[in-house]
Amino acid sequence: MSKTILVTGGAASxxxxxxxxYLSACDYVLYLCTADKLDSDTQGRIEYGNKQNYVEWDIKEGVKGSPAEMITDHKFIIFDNLASYTSQVLKEMYPNISSINDEQKKEVEKKxxxxxxxxYDKIMVIDGTMITITLETGFSVKPDNREQAIFREILGNVNQRIANMSNEVYLSAxxxxxxIK
Incomplete structure (x- = not known):
């Protein structure tokens, strides 16, 4: 049975x-890192887990464009993370972030x-498991500038929708x- 999981929390939580x-004993996990480079701690944990469990993971760094296209024959996927992906899409669609209006914010969220x-649809078809990692915006203070406020609003709305779509949701602290779901 397929499973979609969202894990949310603060930075370094x-x-x-x-x-x-969670997926350490699974073979052929696709780790989609939206940052340009996977941090060395996470890389080390994955390599250690792979050695201990005799498994192989496929790590893609600097994920851009449509991440669903990268899901082919992998049954287990980690998407790390929704916050940096949101930032990428926002900057790509509207480079002058501080000047976007409410309609444009909705376009970014929709994308x-x-x-x-x-x-998630691909995961359902292949009967796999996908973990989406995101930053929790609900505990943060009101941002000082408009760009940060726009980003927080978009990510907060996206997080809510993805949490509602996911089978399970975890809060990391x-x-x-x-x-929590």
Missing amino acids: GKSRWAAS IISDITEM SGIQFK
Whole structure:
């Protein structure tokens, strides 16, 4: 049975570590890193887990464009992370972020939600498991500038939609994950 999981939490709260641990014994996991480079701690944990469990993971760094196109024959996927992907899409669609209006914000949200939905749909077809990692915006203070406020609003709305679509949702705090859905 397919499974879609969202793990949310603050920076350095253990989200990526938990996701890698959750799938550590699975072979041929596709790790989609939206940052240009996977951080060395996460890379080290994956390599250690692969050695311990005699498994092989496929790591793609600097994911751009439509991430669903990268899901081919992998049954297990980690998408790390929705916050940096949101930032990429926002900058790509509207380079002058501070001048976008509410309608344009909705267009960005729609694009991101569509991309994640497309990945979730592929997971359902192949009967796989996908973990989406994101930053929790609900605990943050009001941003000082308009660009940060726009980003927070878009990511917050996207997080809510993806959480509602996911089979399970976990909140990560201080390295402990709490199942909230």
